[in-house]
Amino acid sequence: xxxxxxxxxxxxxxxxxxxxxxxxxxxxxxxxxxxxxxxxxxxxxxxxxxxxxxxxxxxxxxxxxxxxxxxxxxxxxxxxxxxxxxxxxxxxxxxxxxxxxxxxxxxxxxxxxxxxxxxxxxxxxxxxxxxxxxxxxxxxxxxxxxxx
Numbered sequence: 697x698x699x700x701x702x703x704x705x706x707x708x709x710x711x712x713x714x715x716x717x718x719x720x721x722x723x724x725x726x727x728x729x730x731x732x733x734x735x736x737x738x739x740x741x742x743x744x745x746x747x748x749x750x751x752x753x754x755x756x757x758x759x760x761x762x763x764x765x766x767x768x769x770x771x772x773x774x775x776x777x778x779x780x781x782x783x784x785x786x787x788x789x790x791x792x793x794x795x796x797x798x799x800x801x802x803x804x805x806x807x808x809x810x811x812x813x814x815x816x817x818x819x820x821x822x823x824x825x826x827x828x829x830x831x832x833x834x835x836x837x838x839x840x841x842x843x844x
Contacts, residue, residue, distance in 0.1 A: 725832035732828035749808040756801030782840035793830025
């Protein structure tokens with residue numbers, strides 16, 4: 697079996713994909729994103745999330761760190777390593793989550809100082825969804841890289 701279902705990339709003769717269902721990561725990521733977004737927006741509307749600016753800045757920092765780590769892992773590893781195979785296997789979800797988190801984090805950090813209630817809720821929702829999707833994709837990638 698090949699490590700990337702769409703691009704037919706062979707990650708080695710003895711290494712096979714550990715992904716039983718190719719769409720499972722996307723499904724779990726979407727469900728986790730929706731749940732995390734609903735909880736975050738409920739806490740924000742109830743006034744229990746008092747510093748959304750700090751949370752947005754932390755999520756932005758985690759997104760940038762994930763992007764740097766991902767690029768470093770791909771550059772420093774060999775072409776047929778398990779880490780590169782796992783990244784190729786989950787590349788769509790990884791890049792959607794990471795780029796979405798970084799872009800919405802930048803927008804959130806630049807919008808939160810102003811008092812735009814509806815726009816703040818929309819951006820906070822998008823940021824929460826992308827962050828949860830990114831964490832899910834990272835967990836699936838690590839699981840694929842570690843398991844044999």
